[in-house]
Amino acid sequence: MPVPSKSQPKYKRVLLKLSGEALMGEEDFGIDPKVMDRMALEIGQLVGIGVQVGLVIGGGNLFRGASLHAAGLDRVTGDHMGMLATVMNALAMRDALERSNISTRVMSAIPMSGIVEHYDRRRAIRDLKDGDVVIFSAGTGNPFFTTDSAACLRGIEIDADVVLKATKVDGVYTADPMKDPDAQRYDRLTYDQVLDMKLGVMDLTAICLCRDHNMPVRVFDMNKAGALTNIVVGSDEGTLIEEG
Numbered sequence: 001m002p003v004p005s006k007s008q009p010k011y012k013r014v015l016l017k018l019s020g021e022a023l024m025g026e027e028d029f030g031i032d033p034k035v036m037d038r039m040a041l042e043i044g045q046l047v048g049i050g051v052q053v054g055l056v057i058g059g060g061n062l063f064r065g066a067s068l069h070a071a072g073l074d075r076v077t078g079d080h081m082g083m084l085a086t087v088m089n090a091l092a093m094r095d096a097l098e099r100s101n102i103s104t105r106v107m108s109a110i111p112m113s114g115i116v117e118h119y120d121r122r123r124a125i126r127d128l129k130d131g132d133v134v135i136f137s138a139g140t141g142n143p144f145f146t147t148d149s150a151a152c153l154r155g156i157e158i159d160a161d162v163v164l165k166a167t168k169v170d171g172v173y174t175a176d177p178m179k180d181p182d183a184q185r186y187d188r189l190t191y192d193q194v195l196d197m198k199l200g201v202m203d204l205t206a207i208c209l210c211r212d213h214n215m216p217v218r219v220f221d222m223n224k225a226g227a228l229t230n231i232v233v234g235s236d237e238g239t240l241i242e243e244g
């Protein structure tokens with residue numbers, strides 16, 4: 001089988017999920033412009049080798065419905081705030097991408113006329129084919145979901161080859177590596193193994209969706225320079241979750 005080269009990436013279209021928290025960099029809240037610029041650079045490298053990039057960004061650096069609820073807010077209101085947070089992150093990411101001369105379109109699952117376009121699948125696919133990075137913001141548009149589920153949903157809808165979950169850890173472990181120093185990393189897992197072992201790196205709704213639609217997911221460390229390009233040209237970074 002031919003080995004993919006930089007001029008012939010393994011994937012033609014990817015859905016990249018960036019966790020909101022990872023955008024904080026060294027801070028405790030908000031957005032670190034240096035992280036945004038670094039991500040823009042890495043995404044630009046994918047676009048440069050002809051890969052179509054759809055992007056879903058979390059909102060955990062600003063608001064999370066569950067945390068707001070724990071602090072006393074109504075859960076649905078909290079989730080609405082969380083989804084709005086993802087739109088703010090998307091605007092910041094568009095700014096960083098456009099400063100790097102990468103043509104970018106932001107769509108929102110919640111209509112927000114005058115700020116971003118409403119999500120339109122066919123339009124998104126056309127834009128991706130034209131080489132634009134398309135950022136899908138406001139999650140699924142519904143409370144009680146996460147942006148991991150939104151990433152898998154949009155990935156399936158746009159017929160991406162893979163969902164790439166960029167996070168703070170370098171793959172899926174036997175236990176949360178932030179809490180258990182003895183946790184061991186998996187190179188590869190099936191959807192059922194993730195579900196059966198309740199491995200917490202991604203919510204189970206997202207994994208079920210991917211299993212039902214046979215959408216592979218790769219979990220990798222977004223702080224490792226070059227990891228994204230390595231994956232797209234066929235290297236084994238992080239953990240691949242796919243059919244058994």
Ligand SMILES: Nc1ncnc2c1ncn2[C@@H]1O[C@H](COP(=O)(O)OP(=O)(O)O)[C@@H](O)[C@H]1O
Binds near residue numbers: 171
């Ligand atoms: N089995 C596991 N393997 C890897 N990471 C795990 C596992 N269980 C829990 N995690 C945690 O999941 C997080 C990744 O999810 P992510 O959505 O990026 O973060 P958050 O939910 O904090 O926004 C990691 O930072 C890690 O601490």
Ligand SMILES: O=c1ccn([C@@H]2O[C@H](COP(=O)(O)OP(=O)(O)O)[C@@H](O)[C@H]2O)c(=O)[nH]1
Binds near residue numbers: 145
């Ligand atoms: O379809 C969605 C996606 C997100 N959210 C809300 O938006 C917040 C931010 O998203 P997430 O926690 O997935 O961000 P991440 O962990 O990736 O930073 C969530 O906590 C939810 O409150 C939601 O209600 N529906």
